Amino acid sequence: ANPINQGPNYKCSQEISLRLLNWIFAVYFYKHSPCLTETFFQRMVHYIYWQLHHIDKNINFSRIAVRNNHAITETLTLYIVSTLFPWYSESAKWKREGKKWFEQEIAYQIYDDGSYLQFSMNYHRVVIQLLTWAIRIAELHQERFTPVVYAKAYKSVNFLYQCQEDSNGYLPNYGSNDGALFFKLSDNDYRDYRPQLNALHLLLTGQSLYREEQEDIYWYGGYRVKGEYPPLKKEKGVLSFPTGGYYLIREEDTLTFIRCGNHKDRPAHADNLHMDVWYQGKNLLPDGGTYKYNTDNKTLKYFMGTESHNTVMLEKYDQMLKGARFIWYNWTQVRDVVVNETEDTYVFSGTIHCFTCLGKKITHTRKVTKRKEKPEWNIEDIITDKPAQLLMRQIWHIMPGSAIQFESDTERIEEITYYSSYYGAKKEISQTVFQTNRNTIHTHISINA
Numbered sequence: 001a002n003p004i005n006q007g008p009n010y011k012c013s014q015e016i017s018l019r020l021l022n023w024i025f026a027v028y029f030y031k032h033s034p035c036l037t038e039t040f041f042q043r044m045v046h047y048i049y050w051q052l053h054h055i056d057k058n059i060n061f062s063r064i065a066v067r068n069n070h071a072i073t074e075t076l077t078l079y080i081v082s083t084l085f086p087w088y089s090e091s092a093k094w095k096r097e098g099k100k101w102f103e104q105e106i107a108y109q110i111y112d113d114g115s116y117l118q119f120s121m122n123y124h125r126v127v128i129q130l131l132t133w134a135i136r137i138a139e140l141h142q143e144r145f146t147p148v149v150y151a152k153a154y155k156s157v158n159f160l161y162q163c164q165e166d167s168n169g170y171l172p173n174y175g176s177n178d179g180a181l182f183f184k185l186s187d188n189d190y191r192d193y194r195p196q197l198n199a200l201h202l203l204l205t206g207q208s209l210y211r212e213e214q215e216d217i218y219w220y221g222g223y224r225v226k227g228e229y230p231p232l233k234k235e236k237g238v239l240s241f242p243t244g245g246y247y248l249i250r251e252e253d254t255l256t257f258i259r260c261g262n263h264k265d266r267p268a269h270a271d272n273l274h275m276d277v278w279y280q281g282k283n284l285l286p287d288g289g290t291y292k293y294n295t296d297n298k299t300l301k302y303f304m305g306t307e308s309h310n311t312v313m314l315e316k317y318d319q320m321l322k323g324a325r326f327i328w329y330n331w332t333q334v335r336d337v338v339v340n341e342t343e344d345t346y347v348f349s350g351t352i353h354c355f356t357c358l359g360k361k362i363t364h365t366r367k368v369t370k371r372k373e374k375p376e377w378n379i380e381d382i383i384t385d386k387p388a389q390l391l392m393r394q395i396w397h398i399m400p401g402s403a404i405q406f407e408s409d410t411e412r413i414e415e416i417t418y419y420s421s422y423y424g425a426k427k428e429i430s431q432t433v434f435q436t437n438r439n440t441i442h443t444h445i446s447i448n449a
Contacts, residue, residue, distance in 0.1 A: 115244025120175030
């Protein structure tokens with residue numbers, strides 16, 4: 001009911017884009033329905049045009065000022081809508097520019113190791129769905145994108161798949177998670193990434209990624225194509241995604257997920273050297289999540305800050321200096337990472353520059369030694385140039401019912417805090433903190449199997 005270019009429906013070009021894509025999906029689904037009269041269709045065509053016109057006229061905001069999943073969504077919408085509605089006077093121009101800009105954004109935003117510049121599993125899934133739309137629509141119209149789009153799509157699926165828990169399709173609850181799942185094409189749980197990853201994997205390889213049937217592929221036409229890439233397989237041992245800054249230790253029963261990365265784009269959470277632990281399909285030591293973008297300052301500081309992650313703080317100071325809204329200053333950056341393997345262990349060691357508002361030379365080194373085929377980890381955290389008056393705090397969030405044991409050489413504090421698995425929802429969770437005036441903490445973690 002909003003007049004063109006007025007009201008909340010025209011506030012955000014990405015929301016306009018997503019509305020258009022879902023409108024078009026619905027129109028094609030109901031194309032034989034008697035409810036889809038010519039009058040109704042022409043009215044829809046009219047509003048599709050003006051919304052696409054709005055996107056085109058404002059595209060530089062997302063392409064220049066934002067340059068994240070907003071830009072991918074908007075540029076792709078220009079291409080798709082102009083492809084499916086070629087009779088608009090600007091369709092040829094919009095399609096040409098949308099395709100070119102979309103290719104540029106995919107090349108820029110998806111790193112060469114398949115990780116994503118927004119440091120968010122869920123925002124990466126948004127891009128997975130958009131890539132599926134893009135490649136499928138182009139294929140149906142006998143068109144192709146530049147090769148980098150297909151290569152980055154394949155690498156994206158691989159990155160998320162290697163981070164995924166097989167039994168339920170969940171990934172670490174890492175990075176901004178605002179509940180976005182723009183094309184809900186199955187009844188799977190929101191945290192289950194299998195339907196979306198499978199749809200793109202099938203399109204690229206010609207084979208399903210999972211034994212279980214995934215509904216999404218049928219909504220894209222139930223395609224069976226040869227594919228140009230080999231089917232992916234789950235890898236074991238140490239896996240490194242150094243451009244994005246993710247390191248995995250995967251075994252039969254355990255998954256250790258470590259974040260240690262640089263920031264060339266705006267970070268959302270102060271979470272460097274966070275460590276997730278999964279055992280037999282359960283996330284025993286989780287990331288705290290996001291909860292809400294709009295809540296009280298104390299809650300925002302907790303979920304966006306270092307406190308909600310399994311890493312180290314200096315008293316109540318975050319790794320970076322918090323600004324307004326989504327802004328962080330003094331971004332953490334990596335100094336070095338070493339990953340190796342011995343006969344009995346996997347070893348990760350990473351060092352970051354952090355807490356620079358407290359001292360320009362402060363670094364945090366975390367060494368994780370995982371015993372092979374045993375649910376045991378040794379963690380050594382070292383803060384160099386730590387201000388003498390500040391306590392060093394090593395934080396662990398523990399899921400209820402976890403048979404997990406800690407042994408440490410420092411004072412132990414038990415607290416109750418919060419965990420958010422879904423946007424807008426939070427529940428209490430226990431938090432174990434080891435703290436000391438020294439600059440080193442050693443902790444042994446084990447699970448009573």
